[in-house]
Amino acid sequence: xxxxxxxxxxxxxxxxxxxxxxxxxxxxxxxxxxxxxxxxxxxxxxxxxxxxxxxxxxxxxxxxxxxxxxxxxxxxxxxxxxxxxxxxxxxxxxxxxxxxxxxxxxxxxxxxxxxxxxxxxxxxxxxxxxxxxxxxxxxxxxxxxxxxxxxxxxxxxxxxxxxxxxxx
Numbered sequence: 001x002x003x004x005x006x007x008x009x010x011x012x013x014x015x016x017x018x019x020x021x022x023x024x025x026x027x028x029x030x031x032x033x034x035x036x037x038x039x040x041x042x043x044x045x046x047x048x049x050x051x052x053x054x055x056x057x058x059x060x061x062x063x064x065x066x067x068x069x070x071x072x073x074x075x076x077x078x079x080x081x082x083x084x085x086x087x088x089x090x091x092x093x094x095x096x097x098x099x100x101x102x103x104x105x106x107x108x109x110x111x112x113x114x115x116x117x118x119x120x121x122x123x124x125x126x127x128x129x130x131x132x133x134x135x136x137x138x139x140x141x142x143x144x145x146x147x148x149x150x151x152x153x154x155x156x157x158x159x160x161x162x163x164x165x166x167x168x
Contacts, residue, residue, distance in 0.1 A: 027145040037094045037134060037148070046095045055085040055099045064105035067116045076101075076158070080108045081124035083159040094134040094148075101126055101156040108161035121164050126156035 028036065047055070062084065069077040076083045085099040108122035130152050139145045 027139040027142055027147055029145055033136065033146050033148070040094075040134070047099060049097075052087060052097055052099055056087055062102060062104060064107075064118055065109070068109055079159065079161075080110065080122075081105065081159040081161040082109070083124075083126075088155075092136045094136070098131070098133075098155060101158050103159040122161050123164055124159045125162050127158045127160055128154045129157045131155050 065077070065082055068080065068082075072078055076085070082104045083101045084104060086102050088098045088100045089096060103124040103126060105118050105124045107118040107120040108124055109116055110119040110122065112119075131154075133151055133153055134148045135151055136146045136148060139147050
């Protein structure tokens, strides 16, 4: 009985989220579209342009560090599976720019006998999160206006270390 009630609550939550995501349909002018999208993105707490710039330093190169940066505050540099953020851009999508985590190592930084090195008995893998985005398309009956549709995409948001999966 308790499991059925829990399942019902989950279904109602998913259903109400889907209704919320899809109710932004209709035809809008470019100005109406921009204002409505900005309000929606603020409400769903997507990173601002300034936050995206802080996440993606200009000189961030993809290379596995030789040791952990224990003194840093940022988890991405202290993790045994370090990552960096890159920006995924897609015109006509809202938000147009999304921060995407990219694992810096194939293995994980493991300490053995006081020495830290990348160990390939482990794998660095991305942690995925479902995010809602809006996509803009021209209206069929009025080419000067646009329609929005919601889509759910999988976005890597960080990396974690897992034991290497054998084929056995």
